[in-house]
Amino acid sequence: MFQKYVFPRNVSAAVHLLNEHRGNARIMAGGTDLILDLQNGKYSTDCIVDITRIEELKQISEENGNIVIGAAVTHNQATKSFLVQQNAAALAQASAAVGSQQIRNISTIVGNVVSAQPAADSAVALFALDAQVRVVSADGLTVMPIENLYAGIGKSTIDSTLSLVTAVLIKKVEPGEGSAFVRLEQRKALTLPMLNTAVKISVKDQRIKEARIVMAPVGIGPVRATESEAFLKDKMPSEEVLQEAGRLAAENANPRDSLVRGSRNYRLAVLPVLVRRALEQAINNAEGGGF
Amino acid sequence: MSYLQLKCIVNGDLVELDIEPSELLIDVLRDRLNLTGVKKGCKKGECGACTIIMNGDAVNSCLVPAARAQGAVIETIEGISKTGRLHPLQQCFIENGAIQCGYCTPGMIMSAKALLDKNPHPTKQEIREALAGNLCRCTGYVKIEKAVEQAAKIIFEITEGRGTSK
Ligand code: FES
Ligand code: FES
Numbered sequence: 001m002f003q004k005y006v007f008p009r010n011v012s013a014a015v016h017l018l019n020e021h022r023g024n025a026r027i028m029a030g031g032t033d034l035i036l037d038l039q040n041g042k043y044s045t046d047c048i049v050d051i052t053r054i055e056e057l058k059q060i061s062e063e064n065g066n067i068v069i070g071a072a073v074t075h076n077q078a079t080k081s082f083l084v085q086q087n088a089a090a091l092a093q094a095s096a097a098v099g100s101q102q103i104r105n106i107s108t109i110v111g112n113v114v115s116a117q118p119a120a121d122s123a124v125a126l127f128a129l130d131a132q133v134r135v136v137s138a139d140g141l142t143v144m145p146i147e148n149l150y151a152g153i154g155k156s157t158i159d160s161t162l163s164l165v166t167a168v169l170i171k172k173v174e175p176g177e178g179s180a181f182v183r184l185e186q187r188k189a190l191t192l193p194m195l196n197t198a199v200k201i202s203v204k205d206q207r208i209k210e211a212r213i214v215m216a217p218v219g220i221g222p223v224r225a226t227e228s229e230a231f232l233k234d235k236m237p238s239e240e241v242l243q244e245a246g247r248l249a250a251e252n253a254n255p256r257d258s259l260v261r262g263s264r265n266y267r268l269a270v271l272p273v274l275v276r277r278a279l280e281q282a283i284n285n286a287e288g289g290g291f
Numbered sequence: 292m293s294y295l296q297l298k299c300i301v302n303g304d305l306v307e308l309d310i311e312p313s314e315l316l317i318d319v320l321r322d323r324l325n326l327t328g329v330k331k332g333c334k335k336g337e338c339g340a341c342t343i344i345m346n347g348d349a350v351n352s353c354l355v356p357a358a359r360a361q362g363a364v365i366e367t368i369e370g371i372s373k374t375g376r377l378h379p380l381q382q383c384f385i386e387n388g389a390i391q392c393g394y395c396t397p398g399m400i401m402s403a404k405a406l407l408d409k410n411p412h413p414t415k416q417e418i419r420e421a422l423a424g425n426l427c428r429c430t431g432y433v434k435i436e437k438a439v440e441q442a443a444k445i446i447f448e449i450t451e452g453r454g455t456s457k
Contacts, residue, residue, distance in 0.1 A: 001313035004293060005358040032336055032354050035315070048312070050359065076348075100424020101402065103336055105348040106355065 001038050004047035010054055011136055011166055017049050018162060019138050025049050027160040029071055030107040032099070033115045045161070052108075057166060060084060066132075066169040075104040075112070075122065087172045089285045090179035090198045094125035097183050097193075110165050113149060116156035119193045119217035125181045127214040127222040128198035131170050137163030150221035176209070177202045178286025182278040184270060193217075194261045197249075197274045199282040208232045211282075213245075213275060217261065218253035225249035225275065232279075242279050246272030299360045301326070302370025310357045317341045317352040319360075320367060328368035328397045332426075339425030342398035343367050349405035351424070368397035371404060379445040380404060380438070389438040391429035399425045403439045411447055415440070 004025075008014040018025050025047035028034050037043045051057055057070035060081045067083050075095040078084045085092045091109070098104050098112065098121050112122045113133070123146070131146045135158065146168070151157045158165055173179075177200070184195040196216050202209045211232045213225035228248040235241045255267040294309040301324060310319055317334075320326045320343070332340035334353045341352045344366040371378040380400045383389070390396050399422060406413055406421035413421070418439050427435065 003312055005295060005312035005356060007361075028356075031356065031359075032351075035354050035356065036335060048356070048358075050356070052359070099336070100339065101405075101421050102339060102342055102349050102351045102424045103354075105350050 002045050002048050005050065006047065007050050007053045011051075011056070011164070014049050014051055014054070014164060015136060015138055017047070018164075021047050021161075023161045025161060027051060027164045029111040029114075030074065031111075032103055032107040033111065051164065062172070063169075065172050067172060069109055069168045069170070071108060071110040071164065071166050073109055075099075075107055075109060076101070078109055078122075079104070088125070088129050088170050088179060090125040090128055090181040090200065090282070091122060091170070093181040094121040094183075094196075094198065097121045097181070097185075110168060113146065113168065114156050114158050114160065114165055116150055116152075116154055116221070119196050119222075121181070121183065121193065121196060124196045124214055124216050124222045125179070125198045126168060126170070127224075128181075128200045128212050129170050129179060130200065130212060131168045133165050134167045134169065135163055136166050143169070147221075152220055174202070176204050176286055178282045178284070180278050180281030180285055182274050182281065184267075184274055192260055195255075195267055195271055195274055196222075197271070197278045199275070199278040201279065201282040201286055203237070203283060203286050206236055207234050208237055209234070211245075211279070213249055213278070215249060215253055215271065215275070218255045218267070218271070223252055223254075225252045227251050228275065237279070237283055242276045243272070245279060246274075246276035249275040295358055295361075297357060297361060299362060300364045302366060302373065312356075312358060314357040315353060316343070316345075316355040316357045316360055316365075319357040320352060320365075326367045326369050330394055330397055332394070332398075337426070338395075339398045339402065339422075340395055342401045342425060344401055344405050344408075347405070347408065349402045349421075349424075366401070366404075368400060371400070378404070379449070380407070380442040383438040383442040383445065384435070387434045387438040387441065389430055389434040395425055395427040395429075399427065399435055403442070407439075407443055407446060411443060411450075413439075413443060 026045040028048050052072045057072040059070050061068050075098045078095045109122045112120045135142050179200040181198045183193050185191045198214045200212045214222045216222040228245045250271045255264050257264045297310045298307050320329045330340035332338035336351045336354045343352045
């Protein structure tokens with residue numbers, strides 16, 4: 001596998017190491033995917049640049065109206081964080097659904113995004129929450145919407161031999177805003193999601209001002225339910241309205257038959273129910289119902 | 292190849308040894324330190340047989356590069372009965388028939404210990420969540436859950452009796 005294993009002390013040292021090795025060094029955060037990818041030959045590298053000891057990347061903090069989740073923050077750390085629970089209920093729920101206790105103690109939110117698996121739990125939540133990511137390379141810092149990270153199934157636009165995502169940014173909730181994450185799965189742990197949905201909603205004077213509905217895996221990367229989002233605008237969230245929103249969401253979904261995740265027909269039939277539940281929970285969350 | 296000098300605490304003892312950068316913690320524990328209670332099942336993070344406690348958290352040692360154990364405090368099944376007396380979790384697993392072939396047991400017990408160290412009065416749901424990453428092909432889990440519940444009670448009685456909080 002690799003011949004060198006290093007712990008840079010800060011982000012610029014990490015970037016420096018990548019440069020020095022010209023494509024033969026690779027960033028590792030939790031490593032729960034990467035270790036296996038290195039074993040089965042999906043990637044190979046001479047040098048692992050382990051970023052989990054960079055102090056600033058281990059923090060969940062508040063900055064100019066955003067919460068900032070560093071690249072070394074684990075799923076369990078996020079699930080238990082009061083800041084995340086308050087401002088990003090969908091992310092707290094999604095992080096709790098990843099793998100198992102042992103995995104969540106190591107695996108990171110940012111790693112989940114960079115792995116670019118089509119239904120990655122925390123990534124689906126971050127799409128709904130309209131998150132931004134900070135990317136640092138030799139050319140400096142760029143901030144981009146999380147959508148820009150998906151290049152295809154399991155493919156990220158981030159080349160971890162050249163750059164690293166240092167953090168994700170989520171806008172703090174305003175009054176009337178809430179979010180939720182709902183997962184369909186075969187068992188309660190260690191299973192791939194059959195379907196994931198996440199919703200962020202903003203309600204004012206009992207009407208829905210805006211809804212962001214994200215579903216996966218029903219296409220390449222997480223997919224927005226645009227029809228449903230448009231339909232919900234300015235509606236009162238009655239039972240019928242939410243049901244119709246669920247039905248419309250399925251129109252944007254194109255799931256494949258899958259031995260692991262279930263048949264296309266089955267998943268198209270349950271998707272509306274999941275979307276409705278996610279909407280109900282998000283509205284409840286917006287009304288201060290916690291998660 | 293440049294070797295790394297690994298320094299960490301394993302089951303209360305300071306361990307210093309040279310490792311290859313690509314070695315996994317599971318292999319260092321089993322093959323170098325002879326801690327073969329750390330079981331190798333899937334080597335993919337899916338079965339939990341290799342579970343150890345690292346800096347207080349349960350982790351799959353098959354997914355942790357050994358280099359990351361630098362400076363860490365590590366506990367394996369071998370470390371929990373060092374006095375020669377069984378740990379209450381071990382005792383309760385035996386008494387409840389929570390062991391059949393025993394392959395999953397060290398991992399189960401380490402996951403349970405990580406839970407009880409932080410949360411001495413777990414609910415059934417919390418026990419299930421803590422053990423969800425540990426597969427058992429023999430027992431059917433009900434007895435394991437019971438064993439953990441009972442061990443929690445015993446540990447609480449012992450520590451309360453002593454008047455400490457740990
Ligand atoms: S051997 Fe590590 S989880 Fe199975
Ligand atoms: S006792 Fe045999 S696998 Fe659990």
